[in-house]
Amino acid sequence: MASFWGPHTDNPEKTLFILGALVTGALFIFALTFVPRRARKPLIAVVTFIGGLYFSLEFLIAPRSSAEPFLLSKGAFGKKVFELLYAGLDPDQNFLSPYMQGLTNAWQVIAGFTFALGLTNLVHIHGKNILQARKNWGFSVFFFIGVIVMAVIGFFQRFGAGQKSPVWQGLWRIATDGWLFSLDAAMFSLIAFFIISAAYRAFRIRSVEATIMMGAAFLVMLGQVPVGIWLTSWIQPEWGFLYNLRLENISQWILWKPNAAAQRGIEFGIAVGALAMGLRIWLSLERGSYFEKEV
Amino acid sequence: MTVFERMQRIDRRVMYVLLVAVIALPMFVPFKLPTAITPEVRGVYDAVESIPKGKLAILSGDWGAGTLAESLPQTEALMRHLFRNNVPFAILPWAPQTTTLMQNTAERLAPEYGKVYGRDWVNWGWKAVPMVAFLKSMAKDIPGTVRQDYRGTPLSELPVMKGVKDIDDIGFVCHITPVGNIMLWVAFIQAVYGTPIAYAPTAVMVAQGYDPLDAKQLVGMLPGLVGGAQYETLLNDPRSGVRWSNSLSLAELLMIFLIVLANIGYFASRRAGGSGR
Numbered sequence: 001m002a003s004f005w006g007p008h009t010d011n012p013e014k015t016l017f018i019l020g021a022l023v024t025g026a027l028f029i030f031a032l033t034f035v036p037r038r039a040r041k042p043l044i045a046v047v048t049f050i051g052g053l054y055f056s057l058e059f060l061i062a063p064r065s066s067a068e069p070f071l072l073s074k075g076a077f078g079k080k081v082f083e084l085l086y087a088g089l090d091p092d093q094n095f096l097s098p099y100m101q102g103l104t105n106a107w108q109v110i111a112g113f114t115f116a117l118g119l120t121n122l123v124h125i126h127g128k129n130i131l132q133a134r135k136n137w138g139f140s141v142f143f144f145i146g147v148i149v150m151a152v153i154g155f156f157q158r159f160g161a162g163q164k165s166p167v168w169q170g171l172w173r174i175a176t177d178g179w180l181f182s183l184d185a186a187m188f189s190l191i192a193f194f195i196i197s198a199a200y201r202a203f204r205i206r207s208v209e210a211t212i213m214m215g216a217a218f219l220v221m222l223g224q225v226p227v228g229i230w231l232t233s234w235i236q237p238e239w240g241f242l243y244n245l246r247l248e249n250i251s252q253w254i255l256w257k258p259n260a261a262a263q264r265g266i267e268f269g270i271a272v273g274a275l276a277m278g279l280r281i282w283l284s285l286e287r288g289s290y291f292e293k294e295v
Numbered sequence: 296m297t298v299f300e301r302m303q304r305i306d307r308r309v310m311y312v313l314l315v316a317v318i319a320l321p322m323f324v325p326f327k328l329p330t331a332i333t334p335e336v337r338g339v340y341d342a343v344e345s346i347p348k349g350k351l352a353i354l355s356g357d358w359g360a361g362t363l364a365e366s367l368p369q370t371e372a373l374m375r376h377l378f379r380n381n382v383p384f385a386i387l388p389w390a391p392q393t394t395t396l397m398q399n400t401a402e403r404l405a406p407e408y409g410k411v412y413g414r415d416w417v418n419w420g421w422k423a424v425p426m427v428a429f430l431k432s433m434a435k436d437i438p439g440t441v442r443q444d445y446r447g448t449p450l451s452e453l454p455v456m457k458g459v460k461d462i463d464d465i466g467f468v469c470h471i472t473p474v475g476n477i478m479l480w481v482a483f484i485q486a487v488y489g490t491p492i493a494y495a496p497t498a499v500m501v502a503q504g505y506d507p508l509d510a511k512q513l514v515g516m517l518p519g520l521v522g523g524a525q526y527e528t529l530l531n532d533p534r535s536g537v538r539w540s541n542s543l544s545l546a547e548l549l550m551i552f553l554i555v556l557a558n559i560g561y562f563a564s565r566r567a568g569g570s571g572r
Contacts, residue, residue: 092435092461101439104424104432111423176395181360184392188361192546197307197312200553204561218551224498224521227544228326233329248331261507267478267506270420274377 025109045284052282054103058096065091118146150175216254223251299567302560310553312423317549321541327566328541335508336525338515339493342467343376350466351459352382356397362473362497362544363396368523368536369471370496372399378408378531383455385386386418386445389472394421394445413444413453420445426476430483434462462488469517471495475503481512495522 035043062070062085071078071086085095110231153160153171162168165264205211232246243249280286296304346352354373358366377384388394398418410416419441422429427558433440436461438450448548450456458464468490470480477494485492491514498519507513517526520543523536 055428055431090435097435100432101436104428104440107428108422108424111425174451177399180392181396185358185363189364192314192318193311196310196546196550197554199550200310200557201306203554203557205558215556221547221551224518225544225547226330226521226524226540227548229331230328248333252333254507255502256509259502260509263503263506266502281495 012250035039035198041284048284051103052278054096054099058094061094061096063092063094063097064089067094122147150180206275220251223247223249223254297567299560299564303557303564305556306555307565310480313549316540317545320545321456321538325538326541328544330525330528330540332525332529333518335504336522336529337515338508338513339469339495340376340515340529341515342387342491342493342514343373343380343382343467346380346382346466348569349458350382350454351455351464352377352384352467352469353387353465354384354397354469354471355387355389355475356393356471356472357472358497359390359392360395360396365497365520365523366471366473366495367396367400368520368534368539370397371533371534372402372517372523372526372530372536373471373495375408375532376526378404378410381415381528382544384416384418385455388418388421388445389426390436393419394418398445413448414455417450417453417455418445426479427483430479434484434488437461437464440531445523461489465490467491467493467514468477469493469495471502474495475500477504477507477513481507485512493517 067086068082071082073083089095123145126143128134129137129140130144139221153168157163157165157168157172203210203214205214224233228247228251232248235243235246237243244253263286277286331455339407343352354370354377356366356370358370374384386394386397388397392534396406401418402412405411405415412418420443422441429440438456439456441450444453450459457533462484468480469482470477470492472494477492477496478493484490492512493515494507494513495517496519498503498521501516501518502514504518508516517523520536521540524533524540525536
């Protein structure tokens with residue numbers, strides 16, 4: 001049975017490691033607060049650059065299976081390089097791959113801190129709403145009720161005796177199936193009402209482009225659903241070319257041909273943009289609201 | 296107000312009531328409509344059928360209750376197929392909600408096929424780690440990356456994970472999602488290791504899937520709720536996907552009817568000298 005410390009309660013050494021990591025991490029963060037303001041941006045830039053460099057090189061450098069025949073064919077020097085960089089590695093690994101695991105774990109820890117940061121911000125904002133009795137402060141009360149109730153039930157059903165307790169498991173079912181999922185599904189389903197109202201009010205054939213778009217939309221929509229298939233199901237496969245006029249076949253052609261081509265163009269553009277954006281962030285060249293504020 | 300102007304100004308509350316009625320109708324008055332099996336859905340079915348013995352399948356998902364009407368029939372149909380074919384699988388959730396929703400689905404279906412958690416399927420649980428880092432790491436070392444299941448049990452203690460080391464031990468992946476992140480699976484897994492990847496998006500994301508499908512980077516796709524319904528038809532086991540797609544059919548018909556009505560009103564009132572809206 002998993003405890004708060006995970007599956008290693010019977011291993012005191014592991015628990016000590018966890019405690020040690022926790023204390024070291026806290027001390028490290030505390031030490032970071034003493035970094036002078038002028039040095040904070042360069043520090044972030046250096047860490048970002050090293051992180052980006054590692055992941056790029058790990059992806060690009062040849063794995064052992066490709067590098068081995070090449071290096072071994074280059075005589076004694078090649079053999080030396082191979083032994084230095086690739087000896088003992090799996091065929092699909094290069095000399096950077098063994099560190100991937102540790103970095104991914106570190107990433108999880110950092111992600112954990114971001115959740116804590118998000119929660120702190122929410123508590124700060126909603127706490128202020130209540131204390132200052134701002135407009136709609138009642139919603140903020142519900143925020144606290146939601147967070148506390150879900151956290152308490154989630155914690156006790158997950159750890160220790162709660163895992164086998166029908167009370168905690170039942171409460172968890174009510175909190176998730178009964179409240180969270182129902183509220184989420186209900187909120188998302190409202191989109192259907194917005195869509196039907198917006199499509200009715202806004203979709204007017206005012207130009208050739210709008211006409212083409214509406215025609216394509218109707219054909220694809222109908223060709224995807226059973227009722228559309230039923231509408232032209234009287235067209236038989238043995239009718240030759242006419243069989244192409246079934247709604248599902250027209251819909252498939254639009255999706256597989258013009259749509260795929262357009263998507264490819266869009267994605268190509270996005271990929272080039274993402275590459276440029278990635279380079280700017282990696283080299284800390286990006287400017288704007290999130291990058292120029294004092295840290 | 297003329298008739299043509301009225302056609303453009305139907306009260307939205309009337310539309311809402313009509314929408315509720317057409318969505319609810321097939322649930323109270325069931326009827327059967329034909330289903331065409333599209334090549335993309337057939338592709339997923341064939342890929343599951345050809346998973347080599349001894350390999351694990353991954354059902355990756357980041358859907359929540361908000362898209363349950365589309366993602367649940369897809370998930371359920373895939374799980375039924377895997378259970379039926381005795382293919383062990385791992386649930387790989389990318390959000391906390393997905394962990395519970397997919398686990399509940401598997402737990403509900405497993406008794407029908409005599410399947411047991413840990414032996415026939417496993418839930419790797421949600422990890423707070425970016426998808427790219429996880430995929431790159433998982434491809435080379437699954438036990439080292441995943442470490443424990445959603446309950447904290449080490450993977451080494453679960454029989455279903457016996458012999459599963461890296462991506463070479465994975466025979467099929469289906470990413471069930473309302474989000475446009477399928478290209479990460481394509482870029483970091485399919486393109487590098489050749490693992491068969493299928494895509495089960497919600498209907499709004501379907502258009503994005505045809506590019507990688509056309510390039511053979513995906514083995515197939517379940518387009519939204521209708522994809523789930525087609526898959527159920529292929530399994531010869533029509534369930535919620537087929538039932539709910541009838542509601543979808545009527546809702547789409549209603550929307551088309553309203554748009555056509557408004558446009559008739561628009562053109563007629565313009566011809567009559569009005570401005571239209």
